[in-house]
Amino acid sequence: MNKTLTAALILSAGLLAGCSMNGPGNLKVHEVLLYGGTQERIVWVYGDLGQRAQSSVKLGGAAVELRPQVQDPLALPGTLSVNGKATYRLPTSPLSPKLSVTRDTRGLFNVAMNEGGTVYYTDGRSWVRLNATAGSGVSATPISGLRGAGHLTDAEADALGAALLNQGALAVTVLDEGTVPDAPLTTEPAPSESKRTALYILPGVPTLTVSTAPSTSPTTPGGHVNFTELASGNNAAVNTSAVQVATTQAAVNALYNLAYGRQTGRPDVPPLSGNDTVVGIFLGQRPTGGYSVRVTNASAQGGVLTLTVAVTAPGPGTLTTQALTSPWTIVRVPGTYREVRVMDPQGRPFQEGLGGGQVR
Structure with a gap:
């Protein structure tokens, strides 16, 4: 086979591979960036495969395979599995401490932070949302998981909240996603919807x-x-x-x-x-x-x-x-x-x- 034909075949294969990145129908990408006690980016990919068994997209420049969802606590209705996993995971960059919380035996909190928004707390068994973002003697309201945190859907907030239970006492604050060190995840083809939430996790909150x-x-x-x-x-x-x-x-x-x-x-x-x-x-x-x-x-x-x-x-x-x-x-x-x-x-x-x- 001559060099010209070989080069043409390689180019053709590359073009076909590029054309296969057409993604599923109604592609949506929701990501949550976790800092502090957990350094991880978790990405949910939503979409419709139609009659296809699989599809492909690029996340952060890496080609991934999308298939029907698998059994997993983080698998949500409407999402697809990514390379055989319920979500796509990447490490996040280190971040300086953003939150300080203590709880007392009356169920009130002392809160201080460098930056952040709403604060959530779990004793390892259930969640509450603090009624102020700073101060002493702060009260709290029971809540389902991390509902209302950033741009998380209720289903995402419940699944993430459940995943963080049974880890002892910890607090979570919502960060401005525009100020964190990790850029938004690029997606090819462009999704019809892209959401991004950044959270700082403080483990070991003392009572x-x-x-x-x-x-x-x-x-x-x-x-x-x-x-x-x-x-x-x-x-x-x-x-x-x-x-x-x-x-x-x-x-x-x-x-x-x-x-x-x-x-x-x-x-x-x-x-x-x-x-x-x-x-x-x-x-x-x-x-x-x-x-x-x-x-x-x-x-x-x-x-x-x-x-x-x-x-x-x-x-x-x-x-x-x-x-x-x-x-x-x-x-x-x-x-x-x-x-x-x-x-x-x-x-x-x-x-x-x-x-x-x-x-x-």
Whole structure:
């Protein structure tokens, strides 16, 4: 085959490949750029394949294959799979911190930020939208997922909010998408609709103690003990799972040093009143967000206090904050005990070989 014919065939193949990038019918591209705790661009591609089994477009200059949607928590009605995945993913650029949030045990927030708009918060189980973007004692309103955030559709906001649940306490603020370091994703052919939302994610939002009167009824019939969560977070100075028990003010101070050791602006340590016992439960270092620990029940019998804890871990393929975490929780129970045991819901020791902590 002569060189002229070979060159013509190569050119023809290139032209055919270019013509195949005609995209699906009613092509729409919606992207959300995540900064802070999660550095990722998530792109939903909407369209109609008609009678075709697949189609192709270019996203950011890269040719991708579009097919019917796959089973995935981020798969939404009207979207197509991209290279076999529910969404198209790319890393985002680093961004300086944009948000500072703490929550107290009354459910009020202290908020400060460099820039941003509406602030959302989850304790890992449900979402609220803060009623102000800065200040102290800010109240919040329950909301479904991240609805109203940027240009997200309700379905996108619900799916993204669900993906960020079970990662402990975190806050999200809406950024001006025109000021973030990543340019809009180019699409060929041009879509009929293009939407772009930028969010900053702050993981490990601590819950701070608001002093309350101690319980006057430590134990109820059946051995149940009232308990109060004093604080919780995701960034303790503890690398392995541990349980710490405190019955003196000095021991409580040391407990808070462990819990807040990696954070600035540690809150005031609550005073230990009466015969209360304070217990800190530390999950230890974890590779990502998505982990948490909390006390679900307390009981006492024969001078032995038993705390039941629930530990949450991210499932396969879960969207997680990409940073080392060390989840913890601190609770207060009325009374003193000769032994403290921490168990999982199946009755197994929380920490292998724990055998019960000695009260100090």
